[in-house]
Amino acid sequence: MMRALLLVDIQNDFLPGGALAVVDGDAVVPIANALMPIFEHVVASQDWHPADHGSFAVQHHGFEPFQVTQLDGLEQILWPVHCVQGKSGASFASALEVAGIDHVVRKGMSPLIDSYSAFFDNGHRQATGMFEHLRAIGVDDLFVMGLAADVCVKYTVLDALAAGLATTLITDGTRGVEMHRGDTTAAIQAMQAAGASTVVSESLLGR
Numbered sequence: 001m002m003r004a005l006l007l008v009d010i011q012n013d014f015l016p017g018g019a020l021a022v023v024d025g026d027a028v029v030p031i032a033n034a035l036m037p038i039f040e041h042v043v044a045s046q047d048w049h050p051a052d053h054g055s056f057a058v059q060h061h062g063f064e065p066f067q068v069t070q071l072d073g074l075e076q077i078l079w080p081v082h083c084v085q086g087k088s089g090a091s092f093a094s095a096l097e098v099a100g101i102d103h104v105v106r107k108g109m110s111p112l113i114d115s116y117s118a119f120f121d122n123g124h125r126q127a128t129g130m131f132e133h134l135r136a137i138g139v140d141d142l143f144v145m146g147l148a149a150d151v152c153v154k155y156t157v158l159d160a161l162a163a164g165l166a167t168t169l170i171t172d173g174t175r176g177v178e179m180h181r182g183d184t185t186a187a188i189q190a191m192q193a194a195g196a197s198t199v200v201s202e203s204l205l206g207r
């Protein structure tokens with residue numbers, strides 16, 4: 001089988017101090033750096049919103065971050081402004097060894113729809129090109145890690161499984177937003193129930 005490592009949204013705004021900080025989110029960076037050299041292929045996604053993206057609470061009069069509304073017919077959690085195209089919050093974590101990444105897809109560019117998965121927007125209306133890339137390089141065995149476990153990592157893993165890829169979540173390589181306590185555990189259970197395997201990075205590194 002041909003393996004690839006997929007790094008989901010390891011960006012400044014999801015690290016401690018960022019606009020949509022994930023507790024302990026920076027802990028995934030050294031794990032990504034250690035794993036990259038042992039994979040044949042390393043790909044990454046980057047949340048990449050226009051400044052007026054419809055997932056931002058400030059775009060909705062009377063709403064606060066983490067409230068829920070509708071966006072173009074889909075239920076939408078409203079977020080703080082984050083990962084704005086070209087801003088430092090949207091950059092990959094500064095400690096991430098980006099030279100090890102072979103291919104990046106950006107997502108969340110259309111103002112009227114959010115895109116949690118690295119493969120499709122939330123309505124499965126448009127693909128990001130990541131499947132086409134993985135198919136072109138012959139990947140059938142995908143290892144996923146990054147941020148956030150209960151949002152973008154979860155939907156990335158579910159889409160990969162639905163497309164027939166053998167998919168493994170690297171459990172110590174992810175952390176959750178935890179809007180509600182237990183969201184991360186529930187997300188990992190949902191990924192496993194859909195067919196995901198789980199592994200800890202140490203076992204991949206042979207330690």
Ligand code: VGL
Pocket residue numbers: 009014020047079116147148149151152153
């Ligand atoms: C993400 C919320 C909004 C993520 C992206 O990368 O998990 N979460 N946009």
Ligand code: ZN
Pocket residue numbers: 047049055079082083108
């Ligand atoms: Zn986003």
